[in-house]
Amino acid sequence: MTRIGTSELDVRPLCLGTNTFGWTSDEAESHRVLDAFVDAGGDFLDTADVYSAWSQGGAGISETIIGNWFARSGKRDRVVLATKVGKAPGLEGLAPQTIRTAVDASLQRLQTDRVDLYWAHADDEAVPQAEVLGAFDELVTAGKVRALGASNFTGRRLQEALETSRREGLASYAALQNHYNLVERSEYESDAADVVAADGLAMVPYSALASGFLTGKYRPGQLAESQRQAGAAKYLEDERGPRVLAALDEVAAARGVDVAAVALAWLRHQPTVLAPIASARTTGQLPPLLTALELELTDEEQAALERASR
Numbered sequence: 001m002t003r004i005g006t007s008e009l010d011v012r013p014l015c016l017g018t019n020t021f022g023w024t025s026d027e028a029e030s031h032r033v034l035d036a037f038v039d040a041g042g043d044f045l046d047t048a049d050v051y052s053a054w055s056q057g058g059a060g061i062s063e064t065i066i067g068n069w070f071a072r073s074g075k076r077d078r079v080v081l082a083t084k085v086g087k088a089p090g091l092e093g094l095a096p097q098t099i100r101t102a103v104d105a106s107l108q109r110l111q112t113d114r115v116d117l118y119w120a121h122a123d124d125e126a127v128p129q130a131e132v133l134g135a136f137d138e139l140v141t142a143g144k145v146r147a148l149g150a151s152n153f154t155g156r157r158l159q160e161a162l163e164t165s166r167r168e169g170l171a172s173y174a175a176l177q178n179h180y181n182l183v184e185r186s187e188y189e190s191d192a193a194d195v196v197a198a199d200g201l202a203m204v205p206y207s208a209l210a211s212g213f214l215t216g217k218y219r220p221g222q223l224a225e226s227q228r229q230a231g232a233a234k235y236l237e238d239e240r241g242p243r244v245l246a247a248l249d250e251v252a253a254a255r256g257v258d259v260a261a262v263a264l265a266w267l268r269h270q271p272t273v274l275a276p277i278a279s280a281r282t283t284g285q286l287p288p289l290l291t292a293l294e295l296e297l298t299d300e301e302q303a304a305l306e307r308a309s310r
């Protein structure tokens with residue numbers, strides 16, 4: 001078990017992303033994915049009120065599907081549940097009233113009385129951080145939320161938020177959720193990583209499989225059919241993407257595991273990283289994610305991936 005930064009929550013080191021639910025996975029398959037993930041020992045779920053506004057199900061469908069699963073399976077207390085505020089249609093930004101309205105709507109869809117980890121989905125420079133954190137602090141005091149996280153924050157803005165919490169005596173962000181994986185390294189490593197390390201936060205990187213690219217199913221001249229094809233295939237456009245795949249192929253073959261498991265294991269062992277977030281559209285896609293919960297790479301394997309992804 002691993003502690004989520006400065007919170008009192010413990011999780012296994014892989015978070016199941018759920019923006020697939022109601023988008024690329026129907027409700028029945030989403031429930032099978034949830035059952036398989038939790039029954040194999042997974043315990044950390046990531047959703048958002050906006051998931052998936054771009055799909056037929058619309059905003060809120062991912063939370064609704066998870067809420068129905070809690071009601072059907074009785075497994076609410078087996079997971080640390082994270083959702084987000086700030087990007088749902090009509091509830092954009094982090095104004096205090098938006099936060100208050102959004103959390104109640106999320107709790108209702110999720111059919112639960114608390115959100116374990118509540119993320120600001122994106123920074124909102126139009127609202128003073130003391131007001132944002134004041135609203136979040138009220139939710140913690142009321143027991144609606146157990147811990148807070150910041151997503152898509154720069155290092156400077158995260159630092160300011162942490163200082164604001166200390167100065168004002170308000171609940172503070174315990175974790176950061178930014179874009180970070182083997183083909184998206186420089187932004188996080190050169191900016192927010194120092195703040196996360198210095199303040200003892202946990203990094204929970206999203207798109208840990210680079211939208212599917214790091215499963216190895218996109219190769220030069222051979223693109224997988226997927227709703228995410230454009231987002232994943234772009235990593236073939238420079239030489240680094242294929243170089244990373246070649247390094248992953250080598251480690252995966254030597255260890256007898258899938259490429260995706262190696263990519264997630266690399267990320268899990270980066271300084272500051274607690275639990276990568278990855279999605280599975282089907283139960284068939286889950287095994288490599290579950291392998292990553294346990295897979296330990298050698299220093300040589302980590303170094304080979306580090307060189308290839310530089």
Ligand SMILES: NC(=O)c1ccc[n+]([C@@H]2O[C@H](COP(=O)([O-])OP(=O)(O)OC[C@H]3O[C@@H](n4cnc5c(N)ncnc54)[C@H](OP(=O)(O)O)[C@@H]3O)[C@@H](O)[C@H]2O)c1
Pocket residue numbers: 016017018019020024046047121151152177206207208209210211212213215217225226227228260277278279280281284285286288
């Ligand atoms: N905070 C934020 O702003 C933010 C932004 C983005 C995402 N997120 C979170 O991070 C989660 C994960 O990120 P992501 O959705 O960008 O995707 P990802 O985890 O990088 O990639 C997941 C996708 O890869 C494919 N895949 C997974 N396992 C596979 C396997 N074994 N074999 C073949 N294909 C496989 C599936 O797509 P297909 O089968 O459809 O190709 C799956 O949906 C999201 O669900 C969400 O919770 C947060």
